[in-house]
Amino acid sequence: MKYCLIIALLALCSDNNFAQQPAHAQKEDFSDDWAALSKYKNENAALPAPAVGEKRVVFLGSSIFEFWKQKDPKYFSSHPYIDRGISGQISPQLLIRFRQDVIDLKPAAVIILAGSNDISNDKGHVTNEGIMDHIKSMSELARLHNIKVILCKYLPVYEYPWNKSIKPAEKIVDLNNMIATYAKENNFTVLDYWTPLVNQRKGQKKELTIDGVHPNLAGYKIMQEVTEKAIDQALEKRK
Structure with a gap:
């Protein structure tokens, strides 16, 4: 009888200990976050307001911008530049x-x-006019909030x-011609990434790219030069 009580007590303690063990936390499901708002949510919350006189610039795009910070982080850390690129995103997600x-x-x-990811993922329903609608909506939102608009002529791509x-x-x-025309009509700055990177077949120069779509570090250095000129031009414009 004594041994039966001991066994019963041990079993009870074991059950209690098991019950107190924390269940494995389920991995959060982000399948409802189509635009990946969660990616930069915490970074945005931790970001202080711009300092007095700070000319903060946000880079909004997809993998071209996301990989830029990975390949040349000093470019961003040495300027008041905020990289908000997310690989694979299409223009409605940016909007x-x-x-x-x-x-x-x-x-x-x-x-x-x-624009490029819209084109590369096209199943027969993507038009340049549709891409432009999203670019126009973003530009109008920026202007409404007194943010200078810099619109990029996309990098050349011969093949994905x-x-x-x-x-x-x-x-x-x-698409680049449409962007340039729209920018001119609305006094927005054009940032031309196409011209300095293009080769004779309207793709990227081999020595400046890793795969014909994404620049290598040398390509990004060239992009940096034209970007600085465009930023200076945009910030000098009157409201």
Whole structure:
């Protein structure tokens, strides 16, 4: 009887200890966060307001901008520049993120690089006019909040390694022409990434890219030069 009581007590203690063990936390499901608002949410919350006289600039785009900070972090850390690129994003996702990742950060200017992922993921429904609608909406939001607008002529792409059925070169040329025309009509600054990187077949120069789409460090150094000129030009413009 004595041994039975001891065994019962041990079993009870074991059950209590098991019950007190924390259950494994389930991994948070972000499948409802189509625009990846969660990616920079914490960084944005920790970011202080711009200092007096600070000319903060937000870089809004996809992998071109996200990889830039990875390859040349000093460029961003040595300037009041905020990189808000998310690899793979299309223009409507950038538009959804615009308030959180641009307006709320109170920049002096925003650089908008959009369109290539829309084209590379096209299943027959993407048009340059549709891409421009999203670019126009972002530009109008920026202007409403006194943020200088810098619109990028997209980098040249002859072929996407992950989707060789798409022939993007001419479509990017046409999109860039539309961006330049819209910018001129609205007194926005044009940042031309296409011209200094392009080769004879309207793709990127081999020595400046890792895959025909994304620049290498040498390519980013060239982009840095034209970016600085565009930022200076934009910040000098009257409201």
